Every structure is written in structure tokens, then in C-alpha cells.
Amino acid sequence: MCSHTNTVITREPSSSYHYAAESCADCGAHLRYLPRPSNINRRASNAKKLEQLQAVHSLSEFERGIVSVLDLGLSPDGGLKLSPRQQVEFEKLCAKHGVK
Numbered sequence: 001m002c003s004h005t006n007t008v009i010t011r012e013p014s015s016s017y018h019y020a021a022e023s024c025a026d027c028g029a030h031l032r033y034l035p036r037p038s039n040i041n042r043r044a045s046n047a048k049k050l051e052q053l054q055a056v057h058s059l060s061e062f063e064r065g066i067v068s069v070l071d072l073g074l075s076p077d078g079g080l081k082l083s084p085r086q087q088v089e090f091e092k093l094c095a096k097h098g099v100k
Contacts, residue, residue: 007023
């Protein structure tokens with residue numbers, strides 16, 4: 001970390017695991033990696049679906065518990081980041097209750 005405020009974003013090569021890097025424009029210190037736009041969109045979509053699921057009255061007690069735990073996972077930017085397995089199970093739960 002550095003004390004400078006100017007940053008620069010550099011797009012990583014398409015073969016890279018990371019999408020883009022943010023670094024200090026003054027000293028070149030690496031600050032963070034930025035998520036892919038597709039990940040940002042999926043996380044925002046997950047958050048909207050979670051909000052819809054919370055309003056479903058036909059959820060079982062177990063499913064309501066899952067939804068409550070997922071609600072705790074909302075990030076400060078309003079997205080819901082899930083592991084690949086969690087994403088599959090979340091999609092199944094949404095499909096079961098007609099949430100799109």
C-alpha cells in the first residue's frame with residue numbers, strides 16, 4: 001500500500017486469471033485486482049434474485065435458512081459472490097420457486 005491517491009487500471013492479457021489490475025500512478029505499487037464485468041453482472045443478478053427469494057412464502061424452513069445465510073454474504077457493493085457449487089444450488093432454488 002502507498003499513501004498516494006492517483007491510480008491507474010491496466011487490463012491483463014486475456015490468458016491471465018485476472019481481468020485488470022489497479023496500481024498507484026505515482027509509485028507503481030499494486031493495489032488490487034478488479035473483477036471481470038461478467039462477474040460483476042452475475043453478482044448483481046444474484047442479489048436481485050436473493051431479494052425476490054426473500055419474498056417467496058412457499059420456501060421451506062431449510063430453504064429460508066439458506067436464504068438468510070446468503071443475505072449475510074452480500075458485499076458492500078450490493079453483489080452476492082458465490083462459489084461455483086453455491087451458484088449451481090442457488091440457481092436450482094431460484095428455478096424451483098420461479099425466480100428469474
